[in-house]
Amino acid sequence: MTQLGTPTEAAAQPSQPPEPSKPPALRLDGVGRSYGALTVLDGLDLTVADGQILAVLGPSGSGKTTLLRVIVGLDRADAGAVHLAGRVVDDRHSWVRPEDRGVGYVPQEGALFPHLTVAANIGFGVRRGRDRTEAVAETLQLVGLVDLAGRYPHQLSGGQRQRVALARALAIKPRLVVLDEPFSSLDAALRAGLRAEVAGVLRRAGATAVVVTHDQDEALSIADEVAVLRGGRFVQIGAPADLLAAPVDPDIAAFLETGTLLTVAVDHGRAVTPWGDVAVAGSPNLGDRAVILIRPGQIRVHTAPQQTGRPARVTGSEYRGGVSLVRLRAGSDDDQDGPDLLAGSDEPLATGQAVWIEIIGPISAWPAT
Amino acid sequence: MSGTATIVPAPAGDAHPPPDRRRLSLRHRHSHGHSHHRRRARPSTVVGAMVVAFTLAPLVFLLIDAHHAGWQEVHTVLFRARSAMLLSNTGKLVVIVCATTAVVGTATAWCLERLALPARRLLAALVVLPIAFPDFVVGYTWHSTFPWIHGLMGASLVMTLTSYPLVYLPVRAALRRADPEAEGVARSLGLGPWETFWRVTMRQVLSGLAGGCLLVALAVMAEFGAFEILRFQTFTTEVFTEFQFDPAAASALALPLAMMGLLVLAGEAVVTRRTHPTGPTVSRDPVRVKPSTSAGAGVLVAFGGLVGLAVVLPIATLIGWMVRSQRTTLPASTSLAHALASTVGYGAGGALLATVLAVPVAVMAVRRPHTLQRVMERGAYLVQGLPGVVVALSAVFFTTRYAYRLYQSSTLLIVVYALLFLPLALVCVKVSVVQTSESYAEVSRSLGRGPLASFALITVPLIAPGLAAGFCLVFLSSVTELTATLILIPIGHHTLVTQFWAYQGAAAYGAAAPYALVMILVAGIPTLLLNNWFARRATGATGTTGTTLPVLT
Numbered sequence: 001m002t003q004l005g006t007p008t009e010a011a012a013q014p015s016q017p018p019e020p021s022k023p024p025a026l027r028l029d030g031v032g033r034s035y036g037a038l039t040v041l042d043g044l045d046l047t048v049a050d051g052q053i054l055a056v057l058g059p060s061g062s063g064k065t066t067l068l069r070v071i072v073g074l075d076r077a078d079a080g081a082v083h084l085a086g087r088v089v090d091d092r093h094s095w096v097r098p099e100d101r102g103v104g105y106v107p108q109e110g111a112l113f114p115h116l117t118v119a120a121n122i123g124f125g126v127r128r129g130r131d132r133t134e135a136v137a138e139t140l141q142l143v144g145l146v147d148l149a150g151r152y153p154h155q156l157s158g159g160q161r162q163r164v165a166l167a168r169a170l171a172i173k174p175r176l177v178v179l180d181e182p183f184s185s186l187d188a189a190l191r192a193g194l195r196a197e198v199a200g201v202l203r204r205a206g207a208t209a210v211v212v213t214h215d216q217d218e219a220l221s222i223a224d225e226v227a228v229l230r231g232g233r234f235v236q237i238g239a240p241a242d243l244l245a246a247p248v249d250p251d252i253a254a255f256l257e258t259g260t261l262l263t264v265a266v267d268h269g270r271a272v273t274p275w276g277d278v279a280v281a282g283s284p285n286l287g288d289r290a291v292i293l294i295r296p297g298q299i300r301v302h303t304a305p306q307q308t309g310r311p312a313r314v315t316g317s318e319y320r321g322g323v324s325l326v327r328l329r330a331g332s333d334d335d336q337d338g339p340d341l342l343a344g345s346d347e348p349l350a351t352g353q354a355v356w357i358e359i360i361g362p363i364s365a366w367p368a369t
Numbered sequence: 370m371s372g373t374a375t376i377v378p379a380p381a382g383d384a385h386p387p388p389d390r391r392r393l394s395l396r397h398r399h400s401h402g403h404s405h406h407r408r409r410a411r412p413s414t415v416v417g418a419m420v421v422a423f424t425l426a427p428l429v430f431l432l433i434d435a436h437h438a439g440w441q442e443v444h445t446v447l448f449r450a451r452s453a454m455l456l457s458n459t460g461k462l463v464v465i466v467c468a469t470t471a472v473v474g475t476a477t478a479w480c481l482e483r484l485a486l487p488a489r490r491l492l493a494a495l496v497v498l499p500i501a502f503p504d505f506v507v508g509y510t511w512h513s514t515f516p517w518i519h520g521l522m523g524a525s526l527v528m529t530l531t532s533y534p535l536v537y538l539p540v541r542a543a544l545r546r547a548d549p550e551a552e553g554v555a556r557s558l559g560l561g562p563w564e565t566f567w568r569v570t571m572r573q574v575l576s577g578l579a580g581g582c583l584l585v586a587l588a589v590m591a592e593f594g595a596f597e598i599l600r601f602q603t604f605t606t607e608v609f610t611e612f613q614f615d616p617a618a619a620s621a622l623a624l625p626l627a628m629m630g631l632l633v634l635a636g637e638a639v640v641t642r643r644t645h646p647t648g649p650t651v652s653r654d655p656v657r658v659k660p661s662t663s664a665g666a667g668v669l670v671a672f673g674g675l676v677g678l679a680v681v682l683p684i685a686t687l688i689g690w691m692v693r694s695q696r697t698t699l700p701a702s703t704s705l706a707h708a709l710a711s712t713v714g715y716g717a718g719g720a721l722l723a724t725v726l727a728v729p730v731a732v733m734a735v736r737r738p739h740t741l742q743r744v745m746e747r748g749a750y751l752v753q754g755l756p757g758v759v760v761a762l763s764a765v766f767f768t769t770r771y772a773y774r775l776y777q778s779s780t781l782l783i784v785v786y787a788l789l790f791l792p793l794a795l796v797c798v799k800v801s802v803v804q805t806s807e808s809y810a811e812v813s814r815s816l817g818r819g820p821l822a823s824f825a826l827i828t829v830p831l832i833a834p835g836l837a838a839g840f841c842l843v844f845l846s847s848v849t850e851l852t853a854t855l856i857l858i859p860i861g862h863h864t865l866v867t868q869f870w871a872y873q874g875a876a877a878y879g880a881a882a883p884y885a886l887v888m889i890l891v892a893g894i895p896t897l898l899l900n901n902w903f904a905r906r907a908t909g910a911t912g913t914t915g916t917t918l919p920v921l922t
Contacts, residue, residue, distance in 0.1 A: 074811050098814040104814035111808040125816025134524075172816055326777045 023049045023086030025176050025208035026071065032079030032232075040066045043080065048225075050174070053202055053209045055219035058229035059255070064212040068178050071079035071210065072105045073098030085175050096364040098342070104169025104177040104207075109185050110161045112153040118164050119149040125172040135171050143201055158186050159194045166198060170205050177202065177209045183218060195222055214277055216256050220244070228252055252367050259295035260342045263368050266290045271365060273337050274330030275310045279361030289368040299343040300358040301326070309356030314349045317339055324348050328357060354359040375752075402579050412820075414742060417733030420726045421745045424752045424791055428627065430763035433626055438617035446621040451607075456625075459603040462524055463589050467582045469529040473675065474536025475578060475841035479570070480668055482544040485657040487665075492672055499679040500534040501896045503849040505594025506869070506885045508687035512598050515877045523599040530679040531595075532588050536581035576640055590629055591756035594851040598873065604629075608758050609852060620766065623759045630754030638747070667723035684889075687882045694879025704868070709887055710850055712864040715779065716891075719786025720794075720844035724836050726787060727794035732828075735802045746795075753792040760789050761853035782857045786847040794844060802833025827856040841895035848892045865891070 026048040033041040040063045048054045058064050069075035073096060081091035084103065088285060089096040091275075112121050119136050125134040138148045143163045153161060162182055165357075169177050182198065183191045189326065199222045202209050213219050219226045220240040227237040236248045247253040250261050262273065270277040271292045280286065302309050316327035326349050327340040341357075349355065435443050446452065480486065482495050499507070508527045511518050519524065551573070555565040571578075593605045604626045611619035660668060734746035752760065764785050768776040775781045809831060813823035829836075854866050865888040872881035 072811070072815050074814070098811070098820070099817045099819050100816070101815070105812055105813055107808045107812060110814050111806060113813075113827060113831075114600055124813065125818070167811075168816070 007328075022050055023083070024048055025052070025085055026210065027083040027086075028080065028302035029083070030080035031070060031077045031082060033063075033069075033070060033077050035074065040232055041070070041077070044229075044232075044234055046227060046237070048208060048210060048236065050208055051206055052224045053199065053211065053222060055223035055226045056210060056212045056229050057214070057216060057219040057226050057255075058212075059214055060252075062229045063232040064214070064229055065180060065308050068105075068180050068210070068212050071176070071178055072103050073101050101227075102172065102175045104172060104174035106162075106165045106169050106177065106179040106182055106195045108181045110153075110165035112156075112161055112164055112168070114153050116152075117149065117177045118145065118151050118153075118156070121164055122168045122171050123152070124168060135173075139167045139171045142205060151329065159190050161197070162186070162194060166201060170201075175208065177207050179209065181213055184209065184213075184215070191218075198222070220256070228255070246364070247293070250293065253293045253364070259293050259298075260337055260339070261291055261293055263289060263291050266365070271363065273355055273359065275312065275328075275341065275359055276364050278359045280365040282365075286365055286367050290365040291368050293364040294341060294359060295363075296325075296342055296344040298343065298360045298363060299328075300360060301328070301343055301349070302356040302358075303347070303349070304356070306356045306358070309358050312355050314351050314353045314355060317349050317351055319348055322346075328355065331342060411733075412738055412739055413729050413732040416508075416729035417742070418745055420730050420791075421748045423726070424749050424788060426767070427752065427755055427760045427763035427788065428514060429765050431623055431627060432760060433618060434620040434763065435765040438621055442617055443621040443624065446618045448624065452622070455602060455604050455607050455719040458521070458601065459590060459629075461521060461662075462528070462601070462603065463586045465521075465525045466528040466532060466589050467585055469525065470533040470536045470585045471578060471582055473529065473533040474581060475540050475574065477533070477672075477675070478537050478541035478544055478574075481671070482541055483657060484665075484666065484668065485659040486672075491745070493675075495676045495680055496537060496672070497534050499531050501845070501889060501893050502531060502683055503851070503866075503885075503888065504528065504531045504588075504592055505598060505851055506687075506888070507683050508595030508598040509869075509873050509878070509881065510683040513873075514682070515688050519599045520601055524596055524601040527595050527599065528585075528589055528592065532585045533679075535584045535588065538576060539577035539581045540574045543574040579640040580637060583633050583640065586633050587630060587754065590626065590633070591758075593756075593758060594870070596725070605756050605758055605852075608756075608762070608801035612758075612856065613876055616762075616765075620762055623762055627755050627759050630756060630759075631751065632754075634751065634754035634817075687886050690879045690882035691886070694882075704863075705883060705887065708863045708865045708868045708884065709730070709891070711862055712866070712888070712891065715782055715786065715854075715864060716844045716847040718779075718783035719790065719847045720840045720842075722783060722787035723791045723794040723843040724839045725797065726791060727798040727839055728832075728836075731799040731802045735799060736807060749795055750792045752788060757789055757850060757852040758856070759784060761856040764788075764853075764857060777857065777859045779859055779862070782854070782859070783856055785853050786843070786850065789850070789853060790843040791848045797839035797842060798832065798835045801832040801838075805831040806882075815853075838899055841899050845892040845895040849888060 024047045026046070028044050028046040031041055031044040032039070044067065044161055046054075056067060057065050068076060070077050070090065071369050076095060077090050082089050084101060087096075088094060113124065116124065119140070123132045123136045126135045136149070137146075140149055143166060145160065145163055145167065148156065148160060148164075153164070156164065166177070166179070166182070179198075183195055186194060195218060203215050211219070211222060220243070223240065225237065226240055226243055228243070229235075230251070236243060236252055243252070244256060244258055247256060247258060253259070254261055263270045266280065266286045266288055267277070269280055269286075269289060271280050273292070273294075278292075279293070280290070300309075310330065312328040312330055314326050315329050318325045324345045324347070326343050326345055328343055329340055330338050343357070430518055477496055481489060481496070487493065504527060507530060508523075511523065511527055547570070551569050552565050555569045556562070560568065590603070591605060592603070593609055596603055596606050597609075604622060608619050608622045608626060611622060659665075732747050733742050764781060765776070768781055805828065809827050810823045813827045814820070818826065849866065850872065851866055854864060855870060858864065858867050865884045869881045869884035869888065872878075872884070
């Protein structure tokens with residue numbers, strides 16, 4: 001749905017500004033990690049304020065899991081420093097063991113202890129006694145699994161297991177919760193529902209969280225802030241709305257599936273597209289070729305001829321929940337070749353239908369490489 | 370089955386895909402890292418290295434011992450005419466028994482896996498039973514019933530009847546893994562049934578067959594008791610005899626024996642490395658052909674013969690001897706109870722020690738799979754190539770020279786059992802460790818438990834099935850171990866094995882029989898437990914498929 005540029009759930013919820021007196025829950029200063037000649041993390045800087053949910057978004061192999069393991073204390077950084085709530089937990093001189101960090105960890109697939117019941121799993125990290133009973137009950141309530149306290153992990157569904165894994169991490173009242181691809185093992189239908197639920201639980205618990213994912217929908221919907229990791233570096237950090245509005249490079253734009261990317265000629269600050277010339281936003285130093293981004297929301301589709309519109313035809317159409325996602329090609333002739341433009345339309349359009357389109361500038365553009 | 374050298378190789382250990390390849394491969398690169406704070410070795414590696422050093426000790430002591438005896442002595446003993454005879458005897462027997470077990474084991478496996486036979490499950494249970502019978506007991510039942518059975522012929526017969534399950538089990542596992550569709554495809558391409566069998570079926574089971582034959586070779590080379598009864602001389606029987614008269618000559622003779630064992634072991638490593646577990650991607654029900662009435666009857670008669678010779682005859686003979694001598698020579702029940710108690714005590718001690726020692730080695734090999742750790746882990750299997758008599762000799766050498774208080778102590782016997790059968794425990798524990806993701810312990814750490822608490826609360830319960838299986842395997846092997854027991858048993862103590870040996874040596878067959886029966890019973894209980902465990906594993910409760918199970922005597 002992000003293709004249509006609709007506002008995301010998270011964007012609608014304003015992130016809580018950090019109190020000036022309180023140190024950030026997590027701070028990374030130039031954190032690096034290499035395995036021999038292979039640099040996996042390359043000087044990462046990051047601040048996560050108390051109560052914030054941050055998503056680390058990156059393709060597989062970008063170093064996401066290594067970053068999580070460094071934060072939890074299962075791996076050690078070989079450059080820079082990791083601070084938790086203002087305290088150094090990992091730098092060249094000192095290192096705090098994972099059991100002394102108070103970072104709740106939800107690994108991929110949950111890793112529920114198979115020989116313990118749901119209640120015993122959740123209570124595992126809590127000191128024995130009245131506190132434990134209370135903490136378990138409270139946490140079960142929080143994730144809505146009170147009825148399942150006596151079950152064993154193999155008797156739970158995939159979604160329930162993830163919720164128990166989250167509850168187990170939250171039961172220790174952690175300073176920070178980290179989740180590694182928490183929804184990747186679930187099927188698509190379950191994923192969206194559980195995502196909203198997990199985000200809800202984290203917010204109700206007032207937890208600070210770092211979620212690692214390769215799924216842009218997941219990152220944009222769950223997080224207050226998204227850090228895009230590529231080749232061991234953060235290439236952009238920002239609120240989901242900012243990321244969608246101003247991706248720093250075409251790769252991020254493509255990764256976030258924000259719209260159609262094209263390499264076109266530039267003439268006097270205007271991009272020359274098959275659908276007419278369009279004004280380019282910002283930077284004038286584009287040279288004579290540029291990569292442009294046309295968002296679906298910037299395209300107006302008319303079914304009747306228009307003075308300002310350029311002729312185009314529909315090459316593909318997919319009807320989804322009240323809007324059509326359509327592919328448009330320039331010209332009225334069927335044999336005409338060229339790139340397809342992704343657009344949205346309120347009324348259903350048929351493949352082969354002739355339409356007239358307008359592109360509303362200014363559009364994002366980057367120098368072509 | 371002799372005490373040593375009795376596992377079916379578990380390519381399982383290495384063939385299992387690690388739960389998270391990506392993470393493991395990262396770790397692997399980590400080994401080249403030079404960061405200052407990562408020099409400190411992991412505790413599992415340190416303890417694992419110590420255990421491996423312990424398992425290599427017999428080999429070292431053997432060399433020191435030979436060195437003490439003087440290389441002149443070694444040279445004299447090795448190059449006398451008698452050694453040539455022993456070598457030829459050992460060689461002939463290895464070749465004959467490998468061939469017969471290959472035929473019997475493969476045929477049995479193929480019939481049970483590919484033919485729709487009546488009472489198939491019962492037959493399958495019966496044909497593995499001989500694996501629980503000690504070779505020397507089977508040798509005794511044959512020789513006491515048919516005194517004319519001895520020499521090369523007798524040794525070949527007895528070893529075939531006790532060792533064929535070592536071929537049967539891996540071949541049957543290979544047949545089960547093999548895609549039965551391949552045979553159908555071969556037929557559709559114009560190959561006849563025999564051509565299909567040779568060119569397609571045999572190809573698929575070849576590595577299992579070769580691995581099984583190598584284990585048979587190790588068993589034959591290490592066997593002592595059965596050959597002593599059947600009056601057939603090999604290197605192992607000679608080492609034992611020399612030990613009683615000329616210990617220096619014994620350790621000289623042990624050298625080539627150890628070398629042959631290690632060579633066979635190296636061969637086994639090569640064969641199992643070439644095993645590619647390429648089973649069918651989809652598990653389907655095996656295709657079983659219904660044989661014609663006459664062919665089916667023929668196969669059943671053959672099975673009847675095999676079970677009769679390998680299972681019924683030994684048991685019937687033992688019972689027969691007991692019934693015949695009921696009133697006269699049967700041992701007092703107190704003597705039997707005493708022998709049973711010490712057998713169980715020594716066996717359980719050895720099993721416990723071996724299982725505990727196997728844990729750090731398994732954890733080291735699975736969790737930190739760098740080259741060094743892999744090499745060390747393989748080192749722990751070397752002891753498998755050493756016949757029990759060789760390990761026992763090196764223990765005698767070590768204690769008489771450096772730790773006399775341990776000589777002929779219960780502790781030494783238990784330590785030697787653990788040493789001899791550590792590879793068995795290791796195979797079982799390793800399978801469990803491989804199947805247990807490391808993230809459980811990691812989560813436990815993140816929840817505030819230290820490394821030791823995480824190990825005790827999480828790792829140990831999760832690998833408990835492997836620990837139990839390893840314990841059972843070592844226990845039943847120790848209970849039926851003969852050579853090391855005879856050499857190291859503390860003076861004044863008796864076990865089922867030593868009592869049986871003493872009585873049968875004096876031709877008191879009736880008095881020996883009850884000890885053999887109780888021995889089979891005591892060894893049979895862990896066999897049953899093991900079977901259960903393997904059966905549960907094989908049904909895929911843990912989601913792993915195609916597990917090659919370590920199988921044992």
